[in-house]
Amino acid sequence: MADFGELEAQDGLRMPWNVIPGTKEEETNCVIPVSAIYTPLKLLRSHVSPLPYSPLRCRSCRSVLNPFSVVDFSACVWICPFCFNRNPFPLNYSSISENNLPPELFPHSTTVEYLCGSSSSSPSPPVFLFVLDTCLISEELDFLKSSLSQALGLLPDSSIIGLITFGSHVHVHELGFHHCSKSYVFKGHKELTKDQLLDHLNFFLKNPKPSSGVIAGARDGLSSEDIARFLLPASDCQFTLQSVLEELRTDPWPVEADERPSRCTGVALSVAAGLLRACFPGSGARIMAFVGGPSTEGAGAIVSRNLSEPIRSHKDIDKDFAPHYHKAIEFYEGLAKQLVHQGHVLDVFACAVDQVGIAELKVAVEGTGGFVVLAESFNHSVFRDSLKRVFQSGENNDLGLSSCGIFEVNCSKELKIQGVIGPCASLEKKGPLCSDTIVGQGGTSAWKMCGLDNSTSICLVFEVARKDKPDVALLSQGNQLYFQFLTYYQHSNGQTRLRVTTFSRRLVVGTGSIQELAAGFDQEAAAVVMARLVSFKMETQVEFDPVRWIDKSLISLCSRFGDYQKGSPASFTLSPQFSIFPQFMFNLRRSQFVQVFNNSPDETAYFRMILNRENVSNSVVMIQPSLISFSFHSEPEPIILDVSSIAADRILLLDSYFTVVIFHGMTIAQWRKAGYHNQPEHQAFAHLLQAPRDYANVIISERFPSPRLVICDQHGSQARFLLAKLNPSATCNTDAPIGGGGDIIFTDDASFEVFLDHLQRLVVQC
Incomplete structure (x- = not known):
């Protein structure tokens, strides 16, 4: 390859x-x-x-x-x-x-x-319109403001910046008004047309409104002074923006004990799209939304305010028991068409323990080529590092x-x-x-x-x-x-x-x-194409069975390109060009793209959006994670993704793209807890512990979104992040003893060996 x-x-x-x-x-x-x-x-x-x-x-x-x-x-x-x-x-x-x-x-x-075009024409600066959720606890809002302040410091002075905050209402902040904090407030349950938005923002207070035609930018009736009230260069509004962020507080609308906060995410994004449509049509503008919970108010709501109504699950969507789902999808499809027509991008940074509506927002984010980052908190390294990478500049660090x-x-x-x-x-x-x-x-x-x-x-x-x-x-x-x-x-x-x-x-x-x-x-490219196809079919075809489709496709491919004698499974062989492909399909069947159990609709949508925008090398790691062994006996080396790779005196590093796991074997964990790595005579052990950390840091620094780092020990609670990705060749149902401080997986899933045996039997029958 x-x-x-x-x-x-x-x-x-x-x-x-x-x-x-x-x-x-x-x-x-x-x-x-x-x-x-x-x-x-x-x-x-x-x-x-x-x-x-x-x-x-x-x-x-x-x-x-x-x-x-x-x-x-x-x-x-x-x-x-x-x-x-x-x-x-x-x-x-x-x-x-x-x-x-x-x-x-x-x-x-x-x-x-x-x-x-002409090289003499002045390039248009990038436009960033930040849309902040204020229905957060005060600690989370402080984390968000701190990260955003650091990110703003990385922006070029010529960048155009705007700010919208939302909770039960939408606040469009007038950053061009330097005397005090000033904003225009819109009801969270009411949608606005473009003309209503322009009228309420007083765009034509000084200049008469054009009687006809499309109002789009300074050339069509909007004065540059009016546009600069809400969207202006970072160098001109940095002090005002920092003051607004410092004064920003959680949404004051009262929330009963049995209710969710009133959050109008959809209306806020609609107002942001309308503002950019009027001020910067056809330019490189991005709406960067920071959301900390589910939308409960107005268009795009995914659940009611009443806590007795659960947020939709995969089963609810499949059985049509999600009353808000299709309405929200329809709303965001309309928003996606508007943003595509304008040439603008929607990025979503969702940081919450609960779902926020990524499954519904997917059509708008993916249709505009936007980013999506999913984390548990605005203080999590996944969010902080990912946001920093968006604004970093330089040949090696920027996203281009x-x-x-x-x-x-x-x-x-x-x-x-x-x-x-x-x-x-x-x-x-x-x-x-x-x-x-x-x-x-x-x-x-x-x-x-x-x-x-x-x-x-x-x-x-x-x-x-x-x-x-x-x-x-x-x-x-x-x-x-x-x-x-x-x-x-x-x-x-x-x-x-x-x-x-x-x-x-x-x-x-x-x-x-x-x-x-x-x-x-090219079996790597083929595996990625199959992953994208199965994800697409699962989202668009009713009653689609992904595992059966993958199995039938693999059997048909192997029967055409395999070498075998009819009726003899032992005679079946594959050429080197196809030898790894069955293993890719085995892991694809078990991946988060196909198995939605224990994943929310938001998580599934997030995984598939990242898959659909990454190259072959990164996508292959999502389908079949890489496993690297660190030990005293050899240099770091890749090993098979199997439970038999676990050993008491070995450190494993698993890279599944979304998560990087450093797994200490039982003996390694005991030595670390005893503090041997802090003793001068055990410097080799200290270097062994540090090597996977350095390797993981390199992976994290080069990847977007930033992966989650999990450091765990054998038999620890977080060891599940590694065990879930390994081939279950040794399970609670097998009789083979596990030596060398190995491990077993408590599962009824078939191992790759059993899968390959069934594949051979079915192929030679064709």
Whole structure:
């Protein structure tokens, strides 16, 4: 799989099938669809500066000149590999020759960037509108204010800042009024139209309101003075904002003992969206919501104020016993459409022991490409470290925030696009490339990505359009399929850029195609595609059985690409290209993406949102965590994810992406409690204890959202974080003794060995 990692380092791209099946029937037999995990803004290994001119495009299909274009130097024309149209070079390319190629035609320039627009135009600063929940206990509100004050200190002085607080009412703070704290108050149970919002905020107190037309920004009737009352540069409002935060208190609305606080989250977000729509349409603006409990008031409420009504569970949603769920989903779908149209991003930082409504907010956060962070408290390191990383600057620490993205796809006519699973929204650009089958955001060849960063990844699903076998003569010439991904975006420095990735894959058909398909199979990318597909199907298909679907898919794939004698399970073998895939599927069946038991709807939505935006390497860790052993006998080394890996004299480090666990074996824990690591003669033991801490700190510092760190001992209560992820090869039902200070898992789940045995038996029967 190192070769596939090289492709990702070059173009930010991984595909399950790097050799494409030639017909629709053969693609169906391959089980996993032709697809790609693409990171549009990945920091590539061979970084080149953006080209300071506009791209040269095909007159017919609008694809961009690329290394796969055929160039006729004598006629000074280039042939598009997608539509085969001949395009003349403009005059500034008149000196082109085999020894004088433009950068976009270099063989290694499969990914290039262009600067769009005039370089003299002043870049627009980023806009941050903070929306704070005040229905918190005083300690939690103090933690939130402290973290927010630190984060504001990391912002550039040119950043535009606004503040909205909410509880039972919504308060829009006028930061441009420096004499004292001043805010406009809106009822939490009443929705406002855009015109009502502008009127109540006195936007047209000095200037007459336009009689017609859309009011959007200074150019359409709003004066810059009116906009600067609520949204102004950080350098101009830092003192006022800090004063407002210091004076901020918990919501004064009385709460009875048998009631929840009156919290109008939906209305507050609607007011924030309306304010940005009027003041900064089409700019790189983010609504950053900090929520500490469930919404109980107005639109978007997920539960009533009465504590006797429980917050919806998975079972309630499945059986339609959640009275507020569908109304809240409908409201946030409307909010998502509004934000996408405006080009704005919604980020949610949810810190509460109870649910806050992430399951309902998912459509708005994911549709705009926003962040989501879920923690137990505003004082938890998961929240504090994650918030700090959003605003950090520097080559190694920043997230590379970009905005106002538009993603387009072009491909050879032998393929059609079914859709995209990931943080984007359809632009409904119909065309011959669109498939009738829709997966995720489908029925289009262009998508809006309001917010994206260096790690934002999307999953594109294609289908082979050809039903009959291609012409043999064509295949004998080496039939190639071409793909081109175009990403327009506003860089964090304000520049508008276009990144173009063009690549080719070979099409195969016939009796010998199985070996060629197998040679190009990327089992890590395939596991990630399966995880995204099963998550999507669980959310959109009624009565969908995810475990059965995964099992059937795995059996079909193994029966096609496995080597076996019919009726003989012992003869079954898989080539190295497929050998780890059954293990990935075993862990996917047990993962938090499929097993919702013991997880709330908010937690499940959170896990799936992170999965749908991360690259292959990070997603694989979510599906199958990594386990590293630290001991006196060897250097730190990865070991199998099995309960047999537990030993009394060993420290284990489990990385499951959302949680990092440092697990001390029984003997190690006893020595630590005895304080041996504090004695000079036991420095080796002190170094052994520190090594996994250092390793965990590196993981935590590079990841967003920041994972939870759990330090536990064998047989301790928090050891469950490790045991839940291990293969239960030794359980309370097995007779095999566990030696060496090992452990057992109290579960009735089947082990991987049993799973593999059943898989072999079923495959050889096919």
